[in-house]
Amino acid sequence: xxxxxxxxxxxxxxxxxxxxxxxxxxxxxxxxxxxxxxxxxxxxxxxxxxxxxxxxxxxxxxxxxxxxxxxxxxxxxxxxxxxxxxxxxxxxxxxxxxxxxxxxxxxxxxxxxxxxxxxxxxxxxxxxxxxxxxxxxxxxxxxxxxxxxxxxxxxxxxxxxxxxxxxxxxxxxxxxxxxxxxxxxxxxxxxxxxxxxxxxxxxxxxxxxxxxxxxxxxxxxxxxxxxxxxxxxxxxxxxxxxxxxxxxxxxxx
Numbered sequence: 001x002x003x004x005x006x007x008x009x010x011x012x013x014x015x016x017x018x019x020x021x022x023x024x025x026x027x028x029x030x031x032x033x034x035x036x037x038x039x040x041x042x043x044x045x046x047x048x049x050x051x052x053x054x055x056x057x058x059x060x061x062x063x064x065x066x067x068x069x070x071x072x073x074x075x076x077x078x079x080x081x082x083x084x085x086x087x088x089x090x091x092x093x094x095x096x097x098x099x100x101x102x103x104x105x106x107x108x109x110x111x112x113x114x115x116x117x118x119x120x121x122x123x124x125x126x127x128x129x130x131x132x133x134x135x136x137x138x139x140x141x142x143x144x145x146x147x148x149x150x151x152x153x154x155x156x157x158x159x160x161x162x163x164x165x166x167x168x169x170x171x172x173x174x175x176x177x178x179x180x181x182x183x184x185x186x187x188x189x190x191x192x193x194x195x196x197x198x199x200x201x202x203x204x205x206x207x208x209x210x211x212x213x214x215x216x217x218x219x220x221x222x223x224x225x226x227x228x229x230x231x232x233x234x235x236x237x238x239x240x241x242x243x244x245x246x247x248x249x250x251x252x253x
Contacts, residue, residue, distance in 0.1 A: 005240055008207060015208035031171035032178075035209045036121035043127070063131070066101035066164075070109075072247070073102070073162050073194060076231055080192055080249055089114060093158040093185050096120075096166030097143065100128040107132065107141045115141040116153045146181065153185045160194070161186045167197030167218075168245070169209045179221040186225075186252060193225060193250040196233065198243050206241055218248055225250035 022034050074086040089111050094103040097117030107115045119125055125143050129136060136143065142152060161182060170178050186193050198212035205211050219227050229249040236243055 002240055012205065012208045030120070030174050030177075031209075032120045032169070032174050035169065035171075036119075036124060040121060040123040063104070066103070067105055069102045069164055070105035072231070072233075073160075073164075074109075076194060076229075076247060076249055077160055077192060080228060080251065081190075090160055091156050091158040092116065093118065093153050093156075093161040095146075095161055095163045095182060095185070097128065098124050100132055102162075102164045103128070104132045104135060107135050107139045110139070112138075112140040113142075115139065116149070116156055116158060117141065117143045118146050118149050118153060119143075120146050150181060150185065154187060157188050158185060158191065159188065160192050162194040162196070164196050167195045168211060170211065171209075172211070175221065183222070183225070189252055191252045193222065193252075195222075195248045195250070196245065197248065199230075199246050199248075200241075200243070204241075206238055206243060212241075212243060215248070222250045225252050 018038075019031060019034050022037075023029055026033070077083070077090075078086055086109070088109060091114050092106050092110060094100075094106065094115070094117040097103045097119050100107070100117065103115065103117050117125075117128070122145060125145070128143060135141070142149070142156075144152065163182070182193060182195075195218060197218065198206070198210070199215050199218075200212035201214060203211065203213045203217060215227075215230070227248060228251045231247040231249070233245045233247060235245070
């Protein structure tokens with residue numbers, strides 16, 4: 001094992017030890033909630049993040065940085081269903097919406113009441129509200145916790161559910177509930193689900209909150225949805241592993 005991978009293994013071990021201590025004070029608490037709390041703690045200290053909060057790495061504008069991803073999702077949907085344009089009345093669920101990096105662009109583009117954003121952490125949602133409150137109110141966008149907002153999202157009969165840079169952070173212990181929730185929300189025949197994750201030839205953990213899986217793994221998790229396409233996003237080498245991220249496009253028959 002290289003020095004780089006040994007160092008990463010030590011970081012993972014320390015993070016897992018912190019998680020075990022956290023669980024003693026939060027019985028039944030999930031890795032997703034713990035990890036989000038760690039991120040919020042860093043954000044509150046002014047630490048720049050890749051995609052969350054208003055202080056982004058590279059001094060990027062938090063109000064526009066998700067535009068490319070928004071456009072990518074819209075284009076994939078149009079190509080998948082054969083629509084001439086992305087329908088402005090399409091009901092959209094942003095599962096793991098965070099601080100609305102991509103979500104705010106759907107709020108702007110969709111008709112009132114068509115956007116539903118869910119996340120595990122109330123502080124991330126509060127940051128989102130502070131950053132985009134006028135748009136959220138004007139477009140009657142719904143933001144809620146996964147624990148309390150799931151029923152509303154399901155009742156809305158959303159036609160598109162997407163997860164942007166979320167799937168790779170799902171701990172194996174949380175996977176069953178994660179994919180179950182997605183399948184429950186996108187319950188309508190013909191509904192489309194887009195998962196942004198790391199595809200590899202096997203399942204492995206590449207960082208403290210990062211997992212890669214085979215395409216077959218995702219397909220199994222998404223039954224009874226059918227995989228109808230993939231879209232390459234980016235690749236990078238991390239800790240000796242070549243990682244490639246894709247959007248996986250599923251459709252309910």
